[in-house]
Amino acid sequence: METVADGNDVADVDDVFELAGEVLSSRLILGTGGVPSMTVLEEAIAASGTSMVTVALRRVVTGVPGSVLDVCDRAGVRVLPNTAGCFTAHDAVLTAKAARDAFETDWIKLEVIADDRTLLPDPVELLSAAEALVSDGFVVLPYTNDDPVVALRLAQAGCAAVMPLGAPIGSGMGIRNPYNLAIICEQAEVPVILDAGIGTASDAAIAMEIGCDAVLVASAVTRAERPAEMAEAMALAVRAGRLAAAAGRIPRRLYAQASTTMEGRPDL
Amino acid sequence: MPAKGVTRDMARAVDVVVVGAGVIGLALSWRAAEAGRSVVLCDPHPGEGASWAAAGMLAPVTEASVVEAPLTRLGLESARRWPAFAAALSEAAGGAEVGLREEGTLAVAFDSDDRRQLEQLLRVHHSLGLTSEWLPAADCRRLEPRLSPRIRGALRVAGDWQVDNRAVVRALLTAVSAAGVTQRRVSVRRLIGNGSRVDGVELADGTHLAAATVVLAAGAHSGTIEGLPAPARPPVRPVKGEILRLAGDPADPVLEHTVRASVEGRSVYVVPRRHGEVVVGASSQEAGFDTRVRAGAVEELLRAAVDLVPGLAELELVECRAGLRPGTPDNGPVLGRTPVAGLVLATGHYRNGMLLTPVTVDAIDEVLAGHDLPEVAAPFTLERFW
Secondary structure, rough: OOOOOOOOOOOOOOOOOOOEOOOOOEEEEEEEEOOHHHHHHHHHHHHHOOOEEEEEHHHHHOOOOOOHHHHHHHOOOOEEEEHHHHHHHHHHHHHHHHHHHHHOOOOOOOOEEEEOOOOOOOHHHHHHHHHHHOOOOEEEEEOOOOOOOEEEEHHOOOOOOOOOOOOOOOOOOOOOHHHHHHHHHHOOOOOOOOOOOOOOOHHHHHHHHHHEEEEEEHHHOOOOOOOOHHHHHHHHHHHHHHHHHHHHOOOOOOOOOOOHHHHHHHHO | OOOOOOOHHOOOEHHHHHEEOOOHHHHHHHHHOOOOOOOEOOOOOOOOOOOHHHEEEEEEEOOHHHHHHHHHHHHHHHHHHHHHHHHHHHHHHHOOOOEOOOOOOEEEEEOOOHHHHHHHHHHHHHHHHOEEEEOOOOHHHOOOOOOOOOEEEEEEEEOEEEEEEEHHHHHHHHHHHOOOEEEEEEOEEEEEEEOOOEEEEEEEEOOOEEEEEEEEEOOOOOOOEEEEOOHHHOOOOOEEEEEEEEEOOOOOOOOOOEEEEEEEEEEEEEEOOOOEEEEEEOOOOOOOOOOOHHHHHHHHHHHHHHHHHHHHHHHHHEEEEEEEEEEEEOOOOOEEEEEEEEEEEEOOOOOOOOHHHHHHHHHHHHHOOOOOOOOOHHHHHHHHHH
């Protein structure tokens, strides 16, 4: 006798987000760069429902009351240090090690930037730094281009996730190459977290519909006129996108198909 | 009863001890003394902290934010009081000029991305009822011919002025002496009290000073004074700012307006003094009590400033300095009484110490006279953080 499976390989929307063996309660990760004040950051964290916030090691010091770290601590969110501002693998590895000491975590969001005009990742330096950090026991979450080949190589190097950009950092241009992003998601054996380029809520929803496991948003929230409202919008969008991805969208058609059939209408 | 460890100094209590002689502490000491109070002002290095590093911009409009409307209101009110404050200060300091300039500010867009960012600021100004207007690039360069031909235009903000912060500090030092304020060039080791009230301070040289009221105006250090009872501790943190000073020719000024800009995403301002000095600022970094100047900060500021005003490259670079802004969680100051009797706060002015000096002085004057904070300052009590 035949059995019928649940047919639910995307799982339901309240599924948990597992990253490097840890369960995160939200699929939205917040960045703190550009935040106008600590009060606004605190409100944005609360409105976003996030459970993880990324901070640049080079932009914070530990042990100063009232810092970003204090705000994260009070909000009960995990702090993910990043290597923002590094241009070489060498600097990124050193910064990651300093972050491990300062934050007492071996998780690192790895950023190795090619130049300060585009802030695009340097894939050669990035892969080199990722290999070094993986072999040193780090949980490496690399910020990468929307290049499926580089993303695959990073995953093969042992990164715990890949974090492709939708568009350059702070540009708010959305997802410029959804086909590449779809390929990255389709071939990935590690979680895919969209990082950079989100401008407004629909961008986050599209990332989730394409198949990303989570979305990282920084400037789109911190530089919005009303950051807390935008943070809430992002949370709803991530949930909507995840739900839509699981719900199974209809195929695209060239011609119309009436939602109400023509049969049975009164002949007036 | 006086606290244990009291020396005979405690016997003669003064009306007010002010902790910290930055622009806020100096100005409120001057006002308190003019009002007939006996005042002792304590600071090992009067006027040499953030007040000396600052650029002196009075910029409530270009700093406006929709999520900080009460702070914008406070800043606008203080800017309105600056001309009278400057005139009174000049008079009290024997005619010393404080360099108030009312030419206004140009917020310049360097490229099309910067322009879109300014269009957002223009929308904010409209929504808050503030006055600014978009000027095309050619008009900007008619006003300021040394702006780069590459600029895309600017917001002209007539209401954002400047003072020469160092002239203000010097005038205040003269004014407090003339008004009879006793200055002690010693740091405050701790506050003396019993946890629910403060009776005075102990200085680093062991002297005890008794006071009816202690006003804490120690800028970025305000949260770290020993003996400060927890319920009265202002949530102030140091936010490092690196700032440069160039020497120009007063006979051939580089600019008339304050020019601030986003240059390819890098924020910079250029503040021209009448005596030729040009101030270029400022970085912003959460780095604790570190006041070292990073090479990269100097490079970024100069690159942005020279992109904006190419002629700046020819001036002499005379100073690179870092100051510590007293940051608070919502960027607003902390003013007025605390749950601890005898302790008043006048701190946390963050990026706007110069701007907020007149309104702060007026507010603390009311508090010392036994009244409540004036309405415009009322949102800035310590209570808002509880």
